[in-house]
Amino acid sequence: MIQRAVREMEEYSVNxxxxxxxxxxxxxxxxxxxxxxxxxxxxxxxxxxxxxALADEFGxxxxxxxxxxxxxxxxxxxxxxxxxxxxxxxxxxxEITELFEMKELIEGAAARLLAQRGRVPEIDLxxxxxxxxxxxxxxxxxxxxxxxxxxxxxxxxAGADNTKLQxxxxxxxxxxxxxxLVMTSLSQPGRATQSDREHxxxxxxxxxxxxxxxxxxxxxxxxASRRALLAGLPISGRHAGSGVASN
Amino acid sequence: MIQRAVREMEEYSVNxxxxxxxxxxxxxxxxxxxxxxxxxxxxxxxxxxxxxALADEFGxxxxxxxxxxxxxxxxxxxxxxxxxxxxxxxxxxxEITELFEMKELIEGAAARLLAQRGRVPEIDLxxxxxxxxxxxxxxxxxxxxxxxxxxxxxxxxAGADNTKLQxxxxxxxxxxxxxxLVMTSLSQPGRATQSDREHxxxxxxxxxxxxxxxxxxxxxxxxASRRALLAGLPISGRHAGSGVASN
DNA sequence: CGGCCCGCACTGGCATACAAGAAGCAGTAA
DNA sequence: TTACTGCTTCTTGTATGCCAGTGCGGGCCG
Numbered sequence: 001m002i003q004r005a006v007r008e009m010e011e012y013s014v015n016x017x018x019x020x021x022x023x024x025x026x027x028x029x030x031x032x033x034x035x036x037x038x039x040x041x042x043x044x045x046x047x048x049x050x051x052x053a054l055a056d057e058f059g060x061x062x063x064x065x066x067x068x069x070x071x072x073x074x075x076x077x078x079x080x081x082x083x084x085x086x087x088x089x090x091x092x093x094x095e096i097t098e099l100f101e102m103k104e105l106i107e108g109a110a111a112r113l114l115a116q117r118g119r120v121p122e123i124d125l126x127x128x129x130x131x132x133x134x135x136x137x138x139x140x141x142x143x144x145x146x147x148x149x150x151x152x153x154x155x156x157x158a159g160a161d162n163t164k165l166q167x168x169x170x171x172x173x174x175x176x177x178x179x180x181l182v183m184t185s186l187s188q189p190g191r192a193t194q195s196d197r198e199h200x201x202x203x204x205x206x207x208x209x210x211x212x213x214x215x216x217x218x219x220x221x222x223x224a225s226r227r228a229l230l231a232g233l234p235i236s237g238r239h240a241g242s243g244v245a246s247n
Numbered sequence: 248m249i250q251r252a253v254r255e256m257e258e259y260s261v262n263x264x265x266x267x268x269x270x271x272x273x274x275x276x277x278x279x280x281x282x283x284x285x286x287x288x289x290x291x292x293x294x295x296x297x298x299x300a301l302a303d304e305f306g307x308x309x310x311x312x313x314x315x316x317x318x319x320x321x322x323x324x325x326x327x328x329x330x331x332x333x334x335x336x337x338x339x340x341x342e343i344t345e346l347f348e349m350k351e352l353i354e355g356a357a358a359r360l361l362a363q364r365g366r367v368p369e370i371d372l373x374x375x376x377x378x379x380x381x382x383x384x385x386x387x388x389x390x391x392x393x394x395x396x397x398x399x400x401x402x403x404x405a406g407a408d409n410t411k412l413q414x415x416x417x418x419x420x421x422x423x424x425x426x427x428l429v430m431t432s433l434s435q436p437g438r439a440t441q442s443d444r445e446h447x448x449x450x451x452x453x454x455x456x457x458x459x460x461x462x463x464x465x466x467x468x469x470x471a472s473r474r475a476l477l478a479g480l481p482i483s484g485r486h487a488g489s490g491v492a493s494n
Numbered sequence: 495c496g497g498c499c500c501g502c503a504c505t506g507g508c509a510t511a512c513a514a515g516a517a518g519c520a521g522t523a524a
Numbered sequence: 525t526t527a528c529t530g531c532t533t534c535t536t537g538t539a540t541g542c543c544a545g546t547g548c549g550g551g552c553c554g
Contacts, residue, residue: 025329025507051536061509063310066536067317074321076414082272083515083536098411105356105412164345164422165352168415175411272537298506308539313506330506330545 027064030054031071038077038088041180045090049078076175091175096230099176104222106169107153110160111202111218115211122159126203129155130196137196145192146182152199156218185229195225274311277301278318285324285335288427292337296325323422338422343477346423351469353416354400357407358449358465362458369406373450376402377443384443392439393429399446403465432476442472 034054037043055065069086072078080086091099114122129152136145157169186192198221205214281301284290302312316333319325327333338346361369376399383392404416433439445468452461 063508070314071321074318098409102411109352162345164349310538
């Protein structure tokens with residue numbers, strides 16, 4: 001088959017793997033790298049992940065690869081079908097909606113908590129972030145603005161000073177493969193400007209220590225971003241029917 | 248063809264509790280059983296888990312045990328210290344607080360969502376649950392009431408009809424080893440009665456489709472249960488004194 | 495007598511070999 | 525031509541052996 005030839009051609013891209021794993025175990029390297037690829041979108045959702053191929057590529061045996069995939073499964077990034085194969089999770093439209101519902105919940109709570117905490121280092125970082133974001137919007141630099149959006153939300157959650165909240169948030173964002181999606185949402189005309197304005201408002205309310213309003217506005221902001229995203233998303237009538245093994 | 252004869256011989260090596268007929272996978276069995284033990288408190292927090300010993304006990308090799316422990320680690324139930332050992336996670340007081348903050352958040356949201364959904368099957372189950380709970384309180388059957396409390400909260404979250412919410416909630420509860428804790432909280436005098444009353448109030452608000460109030464009361468209920476719990480908890484003086492994770 | 499150091503036993507990490515289900519493919523018969 | 529059947533070849537699941545880091549205890553030296 002032709003596909004086989006393609007697969008073999010890509011095997012040389014290992015050069016990075018060997019240089020990093022000095023500190024940690026191989027499986028940690030595999031986990032980090034595979035997660036990065038999936039989130040960034042290097043690997044297409046639904047694509048099969050062969051343990052053997054990955055082991056070969058990373059220059060390790062199947063064992064660490066297996067354990068890495070197992071972890072990525074509980075993180076919701078891949079789906080392991082016993083005796084069949086491992087595949088990159090393809091989130092259904094419904095799942096995306098659910099994830100955004102969670103996102104709204106967590107970020108809203110984070111905004112409230114941050115407001116209650118008063119002036120903490122994250123506040124300064126948020127202000128700096130917004131200054132940069134303003135410039136990016138001015139320049140119409142959507143790539144940079146997407147990064148800053150990501151940072152803004154991360155800072156907000158970090159500022160809530162709740163490691164569990166943060167952990168769940170990260171898992172959420174990974175499942176959303178947010179990096180892939182933000183650009184889509186920003187492709188909506190005027191969305192960047194609007195988004196930037198909403199960020200400013202949230203931070204103002206936080207500075208005013210108005211937790212209730214901060215939460216409410218933040219939640220509305222998430223809903224708006226979801227709308228912008230779904231509007232720019234292809235129809236995607238794919239059936240992601242197989243239940244996610246979430247025992 | 249020759250190999251076929253061999254396989255039959257080893258078929259019945261594992262014939263203990265077949266609680267998971269759905270998945271014949273050994274590691275799934277190990278995961279489920281170990282999770283049950285940890286959550287239920289059969290294994291003391293901080294206790295070492297030897298791969299070899301577990302493999303021996305379950306009648307399998309180390310491989311499925313390893314993968315099971317790996318998954319339990321990402322679920323936050325055990326901590327694997329490379330080259331040292333695997334230990335049941337000891338949640339610090341701060342972590343417990345954080346987990347309750349999340350619990351409050353999620354259950355509050357669930358109450359709101361359920362209220363918005365109107366009359367769904369879960370509502371009936373909740374009503375039945377409360378009737379039984381009333382009787383249990385009447386009889387002062389704390390054991391049974393603890394079960395019902397668990398079920399009440401589970402039903403509430405299930406009724407929110409958001410699988411992601413449910414998944415995160417389950418992980419949360421597992422980390423809390425809630426089953427261990429509920430009894431502690433109920434040991435506070437009058438807590439059971441109070442708790443039951445709060446449940447009733449929440450359900451009433453849900454039936455009235457008053458999502459805002461339902462969320463608020465639910466959150467207050469969680470805070471109350473946390474207070475009851477922390478009040479009944481020993482003063483952070485850990486029994487297993489050998490340098491556990493300081494967190 | 496006390497402190498240091500080396501070695502042993504135990505741990506998990508990784509590689510490798512084998513087993514067995516799943517799925518596609520080819521060949522045959524209707 | 526089409527549908528069915530059996531096989532071939534994928535895949536993951538499991539077992540086992542070896543390796544390397546860690547911690548502890550006993551022995552040796554000061």
